[in-house]
Amino acid sequence: MTESVVLETRELTVQFGGLLALCDVSIDCHRGQLTGLIGPNGAGKTTLIDAVTGFVRATGQVFLEGEEISALPPHRRAHRGLTRTWQSMELFDDISVRANLEVASRRLTFAGGLRDFFGGRRVVDERARWALEVLDLMDVAERKPRELSQGQRKLVGVARALAGGPNLLLLDEPAAGLDQTATVRLASQLRGLIDLGHTILLVDHDMSLVLRVCERIHVIEFGRLIASGTPEEIRADSVVIRAYLGSSGSRA
Ligand SMILES: Nc1ncnc2c1ncn2[C@@H]1O[C@H](COP(=O)(O)OP(=O)(O)OP(=O)(O)O)[C@@H](O)[C@H]1O
Ligand SMILES: [Mg+2]
Incomplete structure (x- = not known):
C-alpha cells in the first residue's frame, strides 16, 4: 500500500440474511482526491460506507492510513478520522446551524482526552467557524436548519462532518433531492475542499x-x-456501459 492511499478495503463482504449486499469489494481512496462510488439503487453503496465506518458487520479488511481498522467499533474508527454523512438528513432542527456543527465537533474533540478538555471549547468553536466559512454558510449560521433550502441543509451536513476534522470524508448521496443549480454549487464546494487538501x-x-x-x-x-x-476510463468501460449506463447513458 502506498502512502498516498488513505482508505483501502480488501474483499469487503456484507451479508443480510440470504442477501449478499456486498461481495469481495476492494477499493481505495487516494490522499487529496475526490473518489467516486457509483452504482444503481440497491447496489450496495450505503452498505459499503456502513462497513467502512463499522455500522454493519463485514468480512474482509479495512485499512485507514495503512493501519487495519476492521475490528474497531464505529466510535474508534471515527476517532481515527473517518467521518460520514447519512443519506437521510439527520440535522438537529431546533438548534442553530452553528450549534449543529459544534455538537458534532465537540463529540469528537472531548472524546480525544484531557488535552482537548482544557482547550476544547475554543477548538470546537474554531472548527465550526472554519467549516462554516469553507462551505460559505456564515450567513445562515444562526438560523435553524428547518428554515433552510434543501441545498443549504445538505451543505450543513457536509460542514458538520468537516467540523470533526476528518482525514477521510464519506458523503452518502449529498446531491440527492437537489436541483441542478444546487448540485453545481455543491460540486464546486466539494472541489474547493479537495483544493484545501x-x-x-x-x-x-x-x-x-x-x-x-x-x-x-x-x-x-x-x-x-x-x-x-478515471472518468475517461469509466465512460469507455464496456462493462459499465452495458451494466449501468445502458439506455440512460445520455445522463452522463
Ligand atoms: N439492514 C439491512 N437489512 C437487510 N437488507 C439490507 C439492509 N440494508 C440494506 N439492505 C439491502 O442491501 C442492498 C444494498 O443496499 P444499499 O442501501 O447499500 O444500496 P445503495 O446502493 O445505497 O442504494 P440507494 O442508491 O438506493 O441508496 C439492497 O438490496 C438493500 O435492500
Ligand atoms: Mg444508499
Whole structure:
C-alpha cells in the first residue's frame, strides 16, 4: 500500500440474511482526491460506507492510513478520522446551524482526552467557524436548519462532518433531492475542499455529477465491483456501459 492511499478495503463482504449486499469489494481512496462510488439503487453503496465506518458487520479488511481498522467499533474508527454523512438528513432542527456543527465537533474533540478538555471549547468553536466559512454558510449560521433550502441543509451536513476534522470524508448521496443549480454549487464546494487538501469518498447514483467532479471512480452493481478508473476510463468501460449506463447513458 502506498502512502498516498488513505482508505483501502480488501474483499469487503456484507451479508443480510440470504442477501449478499456486498461481495469481495476492494477499493481505495487516494490522499487529496475526490473518489467516486457509483452504482444503481440497491447496489450496495450505503452498505459499503456502513462497513467502512463499522455500522454493519463485514468480512474482509479495512485499512485507514495503512493501519487495519476492521475490528474497531464505529466510535474508534471515527476517532481515527473517518467521518460520514447519512443519506437521510439527520440535522438537529431546533438548534442553530452553528450549534449543529459544534455538537458534532465537540463529540469528537472531548472524546480525544484531557488535552482537548482544557482547550476544547475554543477548538470546537474554531472548527465550526472554519467549516462554516469553507462551505460559505456564515450567513445562515444562526438560523435553524428547518428554515433552510434543501441545498443549504445538505451543505450543513457536509460542514458538520468537516467540523470533526476528518482525514477521510464519506458523503452518502449529498446531491440527492437537489436541483441542478444546487448540485453545481455543491460540486464546486466539494472541489474547493479537495483544493484545501481534503480526501473525500463521494457516493452517488448521479453518474454525471460523479464523472464531472471525481479524479477516480469505483462502480458497483449488485454488491460487486465492476470497474475502477478515471472518468475517461469509466465512460469507455464496456462493462459499465452495458451494466449501468445502458439506455440512460445520455445522463452522463
Ligand atoms: N439492514 C439491512 N437489512 C437487510 N437488507 C439490507 C439492509 N440494508 C440494506 N439492505 C439491502 O442491501 C442492498 C444494498 O443496499 P444499499 O442501501 O447499500 O444500496 P445503495 O446502493 O445505497 O442504494 P440507494 O442508491 O438506493 O441508496 C439492497 O438490496 C438493500 O435492500
Ligand atoms: Mg444508499
